[in-house]
Amino acid sequence: MADxxxxxxxxxxxxxxxxxxxxxxxxxxxxxxxxxxxKAAVPLMDRSLQRLSDFQERLYASKPGALLILLQGMDxxxxxxxxxxxxxAYNPQGVSITSFGVPSDEERxxxxxxxxxxxxxxxxxxxxxxxxHYESVLIERVEELAPAKVWxxxxxxxxxxxxxxxxxxxxxxxxxxxxxxDEQRARLQARLTDPTxxxxxxxxxxxxxxxxxxxxxxxxxxxxxxxxxxxxWYVIPANRKWFRNLAVAEILCTVMDEMKxxxxxxxxxxxxxxxx
Amino acid sequence: MADxxxxxxxxxxxxxxxxxxxxxxxxxxxxxxxxxxxKAAVPLMDRSLQRLSDFQERLYASKPGALLILLQGMDxxxxxxxxxxxxxAYNPQGVSITSFGVPSDEERxxxxxxxxxxxxxxxxxxxxxxxxHYESVLIERVEELAPAKVWxxxxxxxxxxxxxxxxxxxxxxxxxxxxxxDEQRARLQARLTDPTxxxxxxxxxxxxxxxxxxxxxxxxxxxxxxxxxxxxWYVIPANRKWFRNLAVAEILCTVMDEMKxxxxxxxxxxxxxxxx
Numbered sequence: 160m161a162d163x164x165x166x167x168x169x170x171x172x173x174x175x176x177x178x179x180x181x182x183x184x185x186x187x188x189x190x191x192x193x194x195x196x197x198k199a200a201v202p203l204m205d206r207s208l209q210r211l212s213d214f215q216e217r218l219y220a221s222k223p224g225a226l227l228i229l230l231q232g233m234d235x236x237x238x239x240x241x242x243x244x245x246x247x248a249y250n251p252q253g254v255s256i257t258s259f260g261v262p263s264d265e266e267r268x269x270x271x272x273x274x275x276x277x278x279x280x281x282x283x284x285x286x287x288x289x290x291x292h293y294e295s296v297l298i299e300r301v302e303e304l305a306p307a308k309v310w311x312x313x314x315x316x317x318x319x320x321x322x323x324x325x326x327x328x329x330x331x332x333x334x335x336x337x338x339x340x341d342e343q344r345a346r347l348q349a350r351l352t353d354p355t356x357x358x359x360x361x362x363x364x365x366x367x368x369x370x371x372x373x374x375x376x377x378x379x380x381x382x383x384x385x386x387x388x389x390x391x392w393y394v395i396p397a398n399r400k401w402f403r404n405l406a407v408a409e410i411l412c413t414v415m416d417e418m419k420x421x422x423x424x425x426x427x428x429x430x431x432x433x434x435x
Numbered sequence: 436m437a438d439x440x441x442x443x444x445x446x447x448x449x450x451x452x453x454x455x456x457x458x459x460x461x462x463x464x465x466x467x468x469x470x471x472x473x474k475a476a477v478p479l480m481d482r483s484l485q486r487l488s489d490f491q492e493r494l495y496a497s498k499p500g501a502l503l504i505l506l507q508g509m510d511x512x513x514x515x516x517x518x519x520x521x522x523x524a525y526n527p528q529g530v531s532i533t534s535f536g537v538p539s540d541e542e543r544x545x546x547x548x549x550x551x552x553x554x555x556x557x558x559x560x561x562x563x564x565x566x567x568h569y570e571s572v573l574i575e576r577v578e579e580l581a582p583a584k585v586w587x588x589x590x591x592x593x594x595x596x597x598x599x600x601x602x603x604x605x606x607x608x609x610x611x612x613x614x615x616x617d618e619q620r621a622r623l624q625a626r627l628t629d630p631t632x633x634x635x636x637x638x639x640x641x642x643x644x645x646x647x648x649x650x651x652x653x654x655x656x657x658x659x660x661x662x663x664x665x666x667x668w669y670v671i672p673a674n675r676k677w678f679r680n681l682a683v684a685e686i687l688c689t690v691m692d693e694m695k696x697x698x699x700x701x702x703x704x705x706x707x708x709x710x711x
Contacts, residue, residue, distance in 0.1 A: 220634035243526045250519045252532050252565065289528065347710045357701040358496035362708065369711070425633040432638065434623045435645070 164194035166203060171413045174406060176392040182382035184375050184394065189339045191396035200405045207408035208248035214412070215285060217420035219253045222283035224328030226415065229291040232336030233374060234364040235346035237397050238289050241336065244404045245411070246287055255280055258289040271295045271313065272320050279329060291333075292317060296381050301373040314384040321390040331390040332414050334407055335378060336397040340371055440470035442479060447689045450682060452668040458658035460651050460670065465615045467672035476681045483684035484524035490688070491561060493696035495529040498559035500604030502691065505567040508612030509650060510640040511622035513673050514565050517612065520680045521687070522563055531556055534565040547571045547589065548596050555605060567609075568593060572657050577649040590660040597666040607666040608690050610683055611654060612673040616647055 165173060173193065176182045195203075218226065228246075230238040242256065257278040266274040272292055280286025296313050299305040321331055338346075347368070350360040367374070386392035393410055397403040441449060449469065452458045471479075494502065504522075506514040518532065533554040542550040548568055556562025572589050575581040597607055614622075623644070626636040643650070662668035669686055673679040 216631075239528060242528045246527050247523065249527070251522050251525070251527050251530055251563075252515060252518045252534065254527055256528050258528065287527075344710050351705055351708055351710070354700065354702070355492075355496075355698050357705060358699050360701065360705060360708075365708075365710065422631050423634050424630065425636065426630070429627055429633060429636060432627055432636075432641075434620050434627070434641065 166409050168413045170406060171410045174393045174395060174410065176382045176386035176394060178387050178391065182379050182386070184337060184378055187337055187394050187396060189337050189342060189396050189398040192399060192402045195402060195405065197401045200401055204405050204408060207412050210412050211248040211408065211415065212250065214415035214420055215249045215253055217422055219283045221421060221423045223420065224330060225280040225282050225284050225286060227280055227286045227288065227329050227331045229288045229333040230336065231291060231293055231334065232397065233338060233343060234367060235343050236336035236338045237400060237403050238336060240400060241404060241407055242287060242289065245408050249285055253283065254285045254287065256287045256289060259291060259294065272316065279324060282328065293381050297374065297377045300377050301370055317385050318387060325389040330414060330418060332411065333390060333392045335382060335392060335394050336403060337394050338397050342398045343368060442685050444689045446682060447686045450669045450671060450686065452658045452662035452670060454663050454667065458655050458662070460613060460654055463613055463670050463672060465613050465618060465672050465674040468675060468678045471678060471681065473677045476677055480681050480684060483688050486688050487524040487684065487691065488526070490691035490696055491525045491529055493698055495559045497697060497699045499696070500606060501556040501558050501560050501562060503556055503562045503564065503600070503605050503607045505564045505609040506612065507567060507569055507610065508673065509614060509619060510643060511619050512612035512614045513676060513679050514612060516676060517680060517683055518563060518565065521683050525561055529559065530561045530563065532563045532565060535567060535570065548592065555600060558604065569657050573650065573653045576653050577646055593661050594663060601665040606690060606694060608687065609666060609668045611658060611668060611670050612679060613670050614673050618674045619644060
């Protein structure tokens with residue numbers, strides 16, 4: 160019998176940045192699929208989405224804590240697509256999504272974690288951050304929006320803050336959607352020419368693209384310094400959208416399964432209640 | 436050839452409370468399906484959900500305004516189920532859902548529309564209000580939480596506020612999910628005994644159930660006084676969940692089709708852009 164391609168915890172282990180190890184995106188192939196094939200992935204995906212839906216109902220019902228999902232990646236890496244195709248598994252009532260763009264004056268007036276803390280999910284909810292506090296050591300570092308002495312200290316601040324959230328019951332999962340320069344060119348080109356995609360095109364994305372290597376270095380440092388046992392980073396090969404979706408769904412299933420979510424048992428409490 | 440059961444604009448017209456007419460819930464059969472059958476509704480529903488998804492992408496891309504969907508109904512009438520089964524058609528990034536419960540001290544410290552205005556959707560977004568400002572002329576009236584002279588004035592305040600939102604570009608659609616006492620009994624009973632539903636059981640629902648007729652009278656007045664050409668009320672026969680979902684989806688398709696949503700054409704603006 161042939162080996163089955165890895166799923167669940169096995170796939171999660173392959174994609175996790177091991178705490179204490181040095182992350183090197185240059186060594187991760189964005190085309191990797193670990194033997195999965197597009198067609199055979201369809202039923203796996205259906206099963207995972209159904210499981211995510213079931214897990215979420217238990218989370219919402221029993222409220223033991225919250226789940227916070229971070230999505231990072233270069234422009235066109237598929238953050239929006241992952242939300243559309245994977246996060247749709249969740250009942251929208253129970254999910255809060257926050258997209259972080261350029262900070263407002265009020266946000267800039269506070270410390271860099273302020274707006275992100277404000278956007279953390281309620282107990283029982285799934286929170287999705289489309290971009291995140293990691294931009295403070297990515298774009299702010301590469302574009303020199305913050306001086307080195309400022310962003311140098313932020314890795315520790317981030318780890319401390321995430322450890323606090325975890326200790327208070329918020330499970331954190333961090334995804335870096337990994338594409339390469341060729342794939343980005345093709346996707347940007349599609350946005351230029353496809354009338355149903357033109358609205359997504361942003362000329363500023365070209366400036367960021369020009370500093371690709373700088374961003375990869377900044378990602379390597381963030382993944383290296385901030386992948387912890389409680390709040391691990393996962394690097395998702397994302398040139399193939401179907402594999403990206405499958406990998407994210409499988410990892411989320413693994414994480415939510417570990418949360419041991421149960422419906423609350425109220426049989427005793429409700430004993431004797433009569434409906435007229 | 437047999438007549439086809441009504442869909443789209445025809446079904447919407449049947450369920451709309453005609454502005455200026457007197458609403459009488461007692462004359463609406465909660466079991467009504469207008470000749471639709473559960474099995475034949477499946478492909479209709481799939482088509483409608485796909486259309487809603489497409490409409491929303493155009494709304495999000497072009498941002499001509501927003502869509503605000505209100506869900507009202509007695510306990511167990513299916514507000515949550517409608518969100519789960521119909522609103523799931525929408526990409527969660529672009530949907531904001533607000534559930535209104537007992538007001539907080541801060542909310543009570545403001546006028547009754549304050550918290551609802553705060554929760555209106557961004558341009559380009561779909562906002563869903565699970566319960567709404569109408570509770571101020573429903574539960575607050577029936578449970579005598581507000582004096583008569585206060586809630587009497589609120590119908591006009593509501594109409595003025597909704598007219599203002601409409602004028603500023605927010606399309607408003609209001610659904611009253613209509614079940615009867617027998618159906619509510621069966622659903623409450625299921626929540627009492629099914630371990631996967633017990634978490635939804637709230638003993639206070641029994642007190643509200645005991646004043647059913649009072650609530651129906653308050654709904655009749657709200658539907659009568661606040662179904663306007665710009666912000667109509669729809670009464671959805673909701674004893675059968677599949678018909679409730681189909682009717683809501685068909686009406687939303689009709690409304691979003693009327694919004695004439697288009698992707699923005701940026702061909703001129705993007706002419707000459709080259710991706711290195």
